[in-house]
Amino acid sequence: MANIQRSGAYKTGSVLRYVVLGVGAVFFLLPFYLVLRNGLSTEADITSPTWKLFPSSLQWHNITDLFKDPAVPMARSLLNSLVIAVVQTVGVLVISGLAGYGLARIPFRYANAVFYFIVATLLIPAAVTFVPSFVLVSSLGWVSTLRGLIIPGLFQAFATFLFRQYFLNFPRELEEAAQLDGTAYWGTFWRIVVPNSTGFIAAIGTITFIGSWNAFLWPLVIAPDQNSWTVQIALSTFLTAQTIDLPQLFIAAGIAILPLVIMFVFLQRWIVEGVERSGISE
């Protein structure tokens, strides 16, 4: 009897759990749906006095209209964002990957001091440094250039920190086997360590790409010129403008999130694993 009651209670609990999870899921997916709905609607549909769950007809031409509109530098902004995100991701992986490995594996008298020198910058919130960074980058003459948008973002202390923690736990036996062959650090790193760390590299790469693609404050500060806008700046400019074409704005937002959603679907497993292994929650 007691058993039956217990399993009954368990089932009620379990059903309740799925109800909560389901309702939560609807709320979490709703904004994505709204982007899609508004992007494929007519302006009249969006501003209709009664709220509509579905557009009265799908306006696929909104997509081509967006790219044809000379007032909206959408293609240029997307290209800028893509170049910046790809270069920054590759750059961070190489620069921080090497540094993390060096810190974890190469015995050097002042390695600990160097490590603390790096970790200290983690205490300084990146966004607070935008005033001094702007001053530096503008005095280099890099305002509204891809250099100004890309290069300061290549040196990520947090990525280096994560790589170091990861390489500390990398199985030494694999490296020792390679070193007996007379291969130096360089060869061991590229031929043994990197091919065996693709999961972690994918995780850091995805996180870097997302951060770079979604960056807002730095591009806002350093790229006032329309030719150097990223997709986030373009969106923001139309969002805060006086007159806006709503469907066009939402279709642009949809295009801005599409690459990341696709990436997420394919690489999510790695991101989760990377976060789990990052040691943040240990």
Add this chain to the structure above:
Amino acid sequence: MTAQGLQQPALATGRASLGRRLRGRYDRNLWFGIFVGPFVLGLIVFVYVPIIWSVVLSFFDAHNTVTPTKFVGLGNYLDMIRDGAFRSSLLTFILFALFIVPTTFVVSLGLALLVNRARFARTFFRSVYFLPTACSYVVASLVWKLSIFSGVRFGLMNTVLSWFGVEPIAWLSVTQPPWYWLVIVTARMWLQAGFYMILFLAGLQRISPTLYEAAAIDGASGPRVLRFITLPQLRATSTAVLLLLLINAFQAFDEFYNLLSSSGSYPPYARPPLVYLYYAALGQGQDFGHGSAGAVILTLLIAVIALSQNRILGLGRRED
């Protein structure tokens, strides 16, 4: 560090050609430089130099110039501390943190507990809650401002309220009561909760099942297990999550800027510190002196909060 590493005869390697040194397996200092050097160099140029420059600028009168001549000592700092608008921006942050930190903490922990115990479709739910992490604040602000919380009658939220006979609310432009907080907090929560849920899930997976088995034998049930096993075991994760939430709240900029500014104007009642500094340093006056002083004050404040929280909650117990 091994003894071998310390015994390297630096002079002997110094005489050998670079090619030989690179080929040699034992020139560790050189290899350390090759691996770590580029990163450290970049960090010095793009992080340390700007910070030092900023500290220097904060002692000068620097309008529209980055090579100022007029030294004003602590003048900029005193101005900023006396400046009611800057102080109110710090207060705005404190209010914001008081809203966002506990709510996000509870929501992400709750989601993690629910998802962790879901046997069916667990990966699906994890993905759904994690997916907003891929979204930018700009896109979220756009949806929140123009679709969900648009002040018009046909906005989603006002439509739902109208079913209950509630009059439409101008979410982003009323200050009494300050409904814009609801808009800002829910947007940030939607974007962030999934990430912290993943951290909690990772923490939950590390709890040994034997602890739960022992609790089951003792006849402990749901709330007691949560109170006496799950939460204490998640202590380290909770500390990290709290710290990250606080630091991120301090750096809030994107959603405030995008939700509240319109064609060049920005309401003064909702300026967190970074928005304030943005307008001070890069607005009309280009006042780098005061902007830098404000940035230094903010940095010190965040460092103090991070360090004291670290002290109180003991985050630093990680190896090395």
